[in-house]
Amino acid sequence: xxxxxxxxxxxxxxxxxxxxxxxxxxxxxxxxxxxxxxxxxxxxxxxxxxxxxxxxxxxxxxxxxxxxxxxxxxxxxxxxxxxxxxxxxxxxxxxxxxxxxxxxxxxxxxxxxxxxxxxxxxxxxxxx
Amino acid sequence: xxxxxxxxxxxxxxxxxxxxxxxxxxxxxxxxxxxxxxxxxxxxxxxxxxxxxxxxxxxxxxxxxxxxxxxxxxxxxxxxxxxxxxxxxxxxxxxxxxxxxxxxxxxx
Numbered sequence: 001x002x003x004x005x006x007x008x009x010x011x012x013x014x015x016x017x018x019x020x021x022x023x024x025x026x027x028x029x030x031x032x033x034x035x036x037x038x039x040x041x042x043x044x045x046x047x048x049x050x051x052x053x054x055x056x057x058x059x060x061x062x063x064x065x066x067x068x069x070x071x072x073x074x075x076x077x078x079x080x081x082x083x084x085x086x087x088x089x090x091x092x093x094x095x096x097x098x099x100x101x102x103x104x105x106x107x108x109x110x111x112x113x114x115x116x117x118x119x120x121x122x123x124x125x126x127x128x
Numbered sequence: 129x130x131x132x133x134x135x136x137x138x139x140x141x142x143x144x145x146x147x148x149x150x151x152x153x154x155x156x157x158x159x160x161x162x163x164x165x166x167x168x169x170x171x172x173x174x175x176x177x178x179x180x181x182x183x184x185x186x187x188x189x190x191x192x193x194x195x196x197x198x199x200x201x202x203x204x205x206x207x208x209x210x211x212x213x214x215x216x217x218x219x220x221x222x223x224x225x226x227x228x229x230x231x232x233x234x235x236x
Contacts, residue, residue: 037225046230047214047216047227048227049225049226062224063224110158111158111159112177113217114161115161115163115216116182120169
């Protein structure tokens with residue numbers, strides 16, 4: 001059974017850089033079918049996609065985060081990571097990592113994207 | 129702002145049927161996926177694709193699409209179905225991922 005586990009500092013000061021890691025167990029992160037994603041949820045609010053990374057290093061991220069995001073993958077440790085710079089109180093949220101799957105027609109056109117496995121989430125608070 | 133629009137809240141009597149909708153221009157090209165989230169827990173995928181359920185998800189949950197509106201239907205709602213439900217899909221560029229704002233389902 002695939003499992004994902006987020007780890008991080010819990011508390012970060014404003015203007016600093018947050019770093020989170022997601023450890024994947026039960027399958028290899030290097031399977032080409034999947035991307036690996038970060039999703040966050042501010043207290044009392046909805047879900048926000050941060051970005052996704054393939055084991056090859058290919059990434060896609062949410063432009064609303066104004067290029068503050070760097071994602072990386074460490075296949076030797078079966079982990080992927082998120083760094084977000086210049087954090088503010090607005091970045092306070094529960095951060096989830098998840099496995100992303102996408103279905104394609106034979107022509108290569110995508111028709112469905114979903115997150116089928118999630119970590120339990122880690123609360124990250126930005127405060128001085 | 130989200131490109132997927134959901135009603136903030138809906139209620140259903142125990143044992144009755146409720147439909148949760150997700151509206152967005154991209155849903156003419158992409159299927160929506162649906163997640164259930166209970167307080168203090170991570171979201172759980174309940175429906176994806178045309179109408180697929182992951183292993184272990186009750187057949188009370190079903191999905192459908194009509195035009196630019198996707199729907200999640202809970203048939204015979206149970207107390208344990210009380211939760212927030214989110215839809216997601218790709219955005220209009222096809223490059224990014226978007227979530228709806230979520231619908232709180234209350235089982236009366």
